Amino acid sequence: MATAPAVPHHIAIVMDGNGRWARRRLLPRIVGHQRGVDALRRCVRACQPRGVEVLTVFAFSSENWKRPPEEVSGLMELLGKAVAREVPEMQNNGVRLRFIGHLAALPEGLQRTLAQAERDTADGDKLTLNVCLNYGGRWDIVQAAASLAARGEAITEGALSGALALPSAPDLLIRTGGEQRISNFLLWQCAYSELFFSSYLWPDFDEAALDEAIADFAARERRFGKTSEQVQGGA
Numbered sequence: 001m002a003t004a005p006a007v008p009h010h011i012a013i014v015m016d017g018n019g020r021w022a023r024r025r026l027l028p029r030i031v032g033h034q035r036g037v038d039a040l041r042r043c044v045r046a047c048q049p050r051g052v053e054v055l056t057v058f059a060f061s062s063e064n065w066k067r068p069p070e071e072v073s074g075l076m077e078l079l080g081k082a083v084a085r086e087v088p089e090m091q092n093n094g095v096r097l098r099f100i101g102h103l104a105a106l107p108e109g110l111q112r113t114l115a116q117a118e119r120d121t122a123d124g125d126k127l128t129l130n131v132c133l134n135y136g137g138r139w140d141i142v143q144a145a146a147s148l149a150a151r152g153e154a155i156t157e158g159a160l161s162g163a164l165a166l167p168s169a170p171d172l173l174i175r176t177g178g179e180q181r182i183s184n185f186l187l188w189q190c191a192y193s194e195l196f197f198s199s200y201l202w203p204d205f206d207e208a209a210l211d212e213a214i215a216d217f218a219a220r221e222r223r224f225g226k227t228s229e230q231v232q233g234g235a
């Protein structure tokens with residue numbers, strides 16, 4: 001059987017389960033998010049030796065503003081501090097950081113931290129880490145269509161794909177935390193992504209859990225609308 005390449009070039013992750021991880025330990029939810037940052041660092045380190053070249057993570061959705069104000073402000077503070085703290089290791093390891101989403105609505109201090117981190121890691125050529133912040137798949141499609149319309153360009157699949165805030169498509173989308181939905185993540189970009197739902201809560205997601213997802217991906221047949229016979233015949 002023709003299978004997917006052994007390693008996905010681009011992995012996207014819905015990092016779900018931080019709150020439940022904390023609640024099970026009678027800890028504040030923000031502690032779960034702090035452990036989530038540790039899990040992300042571990043995942044970034046694990047991607048490079050496995051040959052993954054792009055990692056895209058959902059850190060704050062357009063809908064997450066509806067959370068209690070203290071959780072939202074705690075997350076904003078955590079994000080700014082974590083990004084500033086992690087930049088030196090990323091520079092050493094050739095990681096290029098990109099922030100994707102409606103960033104203008106984020107606190108101004110955080111916007112400055114993110115812009116600085118993008119500049120400081122711009123030369124990274126081993127792994128691109130896209131962090132989606134104040135991101136929603138519907139927002140992305142609408143902003144892409146609006147930017148084409150403003151330029152008077154025809155709205156074609158190719159033009160719209162190129163105008164998205166994230167113009168590349170994940171090969172594998174992982175969601176942790178046991179839920180099986182996309183939650184307005186990369187709606188357009190995941191049209192042909194392989195989906196993998198992990199029961200691990202995000203803070204517990206480790207190298208073995210990543211390997212399990214990659215092994216599952218490697219056993220899939222990606223047909224992109226063709227028949228199995230065509231794919232196996234190299235069509």
Ligand code: FPP
Pocket residue numbers: 015016017018019020021033036037040058059060061064079082083131177
């Ligand atoms: C979802 O779990 C997780 C989030 C909304 C936040 C994810 C953010 C991080 C892991 C920090 C990322 C840091 C950097 C530097 C990019 P949940 O709170 O919905 O968990 P629950 O479903 O168990 O309540």
